Amino acid sequence: MNDSENTLIAHLDALRRTLLRCVTVTALLYPVGYLASPYVINALVQWSFPESAGKLHYFAPMEVFWVQLKLALILALALAYPWNMLQLWRFLLPALYDGERRVLGWWIVFSSVLFFGGVAFCTGVILPMLMNFSGGFATPELQPILGLANFLNLAGWLMLAFGVMFQAPIAVLLAVRFDAISTESLKRKRPYVMTAILILAAILTPPDIVSQVALAIPTWLLFELGLFLAGQMKRKGEQEYEQA
Numbered sequence: 039m040n041d042s043e044n045t046l047i048a049h050l051d052a053l054r055r056t057l058l059r060c061v062t063v064t065a066l067l068y069p070v071g072y073l074a075s076p077y078v079i080n081a082l083v084q085w086s087f088p089e090s091a092g093k094l095h096y097f098a099p100m101e102v103f104w105v106q107l108k109l110a111l112i113l114a115l116a117l118a119y120p121w122n123m124l125q126l127w128r129f130l131l132p133a134l135y136d137g138e139r140r141v142l143g144w145w146i147v148f149s150s151v152l153f154f155g156g157v158a159f160c161t162g163v164i165l166p167m168l169m170n171f172s173g174g175f176a177t178p179e180l181q182p183i184l185g186l187a188n189f190l191n192l193a194g195w196l197m198l199a200f201g202v203m204f205q206a207p208i209a210v211l212l213a214v215r216f217d218a219i220s221t222e223s224l225k226r227k228r229p230y231v232m233t234a235i236l237i238l239a240a241i242l243t244p245p246d247i248v249s250q251v252a253l254a255i256p257t258w259l260l261f262e263l264g265l266f267l268a269g270q271m272k273r274k275g276e277q278e279y280e281q282a
Contacts, residue, residue, distance in 0.1 A: 064118040071113030075106040086166040156204030199242035210264030
């Protein structure tokens with residue numbers, strides 16, 4: 039067996055140990071997530087569910103149990119996220135130069151802040167607004183009967199959509215950093231970018247204009263932030279090149 043094969047086996051073994059540590063910690067936190075899931079459900083419902091929509095219902099004997107199991111996994115992954123990112127960082131660290139280590143470290147922090155910021159924005163602002171909009175259709179003759187699983191599926195999907203779309207500055211910075219596109223070209227193509235954002239927002243959200251616009255506007259603002267940061271990064275690189 040030559041040195042390259044030994045190196046590949048060593049890297050695969052290190053990756054296996056890294057993934058095993060991530061899975062182990064997530065599994066250990068799963069019971070914590072399960073115990074917390076009823077409180078999370080109650081808090082989410084009380085915060086975002088309007089009185090006009092009545093109360094949530096469940097339509098199968100084991101529906102609440104299965105919902106809590108799925109929510110427990112999401113909570114366990116969220117609680118284990120810092121540990122899992124640290125393990126990934128340690129796995130990649132030996133293969134990176136000093137400059138790449140700094141860039142990757144900032145990328146992980148920035149991406150994490152944006153993702154959880156998107157989730158928090160969705161939970162605190164968008165979900166109550168959407169549920170109140172939905173509850174506004176209720177009349178004495180027309181009363182909604184909303185299910186627990188449907189509500190939490192909607193909430194989870196919206197949180198994921200906002201977390202992903204809030205990565206817009208990261209996407210812009212990476213595209214400019216690796217010369218996939220220039221900042222000048224992105225500025226000229228703003229109408230196309232806005233159209234793409236609206237299409238993605240329509241795909242990732244329920245078929246209502248409220249949630250689509252609520253996702254598209256902050257995503258557009260974050261795109262502009264990424265464009266500004268990319269311009270600053272480019273100017274800084276040019277200044278360092280001239281000084282060298």
